[in-house]
Amino acid sequence: MDKKILVAYGSKRGSTAEIAERIGETLRQKGLQVDVLDAGTVTDLTPYSKIILGSSVYIGLWHKKVVHFLKRNIEVLEKLPVWLFICGPTGPGNPIEQMDGWFYPKSLRPVIERIHPRDITCFGGKLELKTLNPFEKWIINKVQAPEGDFRNWKDIVFWTETIHREC
């Protein structure tokens, strides 16, 4: 029997986790065995043959659970097919264009180059001012990021289907 696919995520307020769940559900509907887990809870990668890893972005940084996951598993990850996604920009339009080609902070470059992901993409994020602390509200006010849910589920399913075609 084929090994499972792992969809692991780092999410502060749940919107990246919901994307991970949707990716997992899409792959399960196609008959694949998938675990969707918080990156901080994954201790053993031996059950998995493919890894999809997603991070929220706050102030230009990836979620620390994802960064730790990448660093502690690098030797396994460089031998497996890995797909990466980030969830962040809010506002209308193409999130990849909004990020102007930015996918990860410079500090992660050596790790990501070693892992050599099959693909890395960016999905729009979700911002609810009432859930933010005063410092976060101040930042959001300063950068004038629009409030709302800018996750495009069609794009998320489409990206997942491109992964499925490689499975």
Ligand SMILES: Cc1cc2nc3c(=O)[nH]c(=O)nc-3n(C[C@H](O)[C@H](O)[C@H](O)COP(=O)(O)O)c2cc1C
């Ligand atoms: C204080 C703050 C800083 C943020 N900084 C960024 C950023 O640098 N780049 C970005 O694309 N999105 C940024 N975002 C948007 C979040 O990435 C977005 O809300 C995302 O959906 C959060 O994911 P989560 O719900 O999984 O935590 C920021 C949001 C907040 C509240």
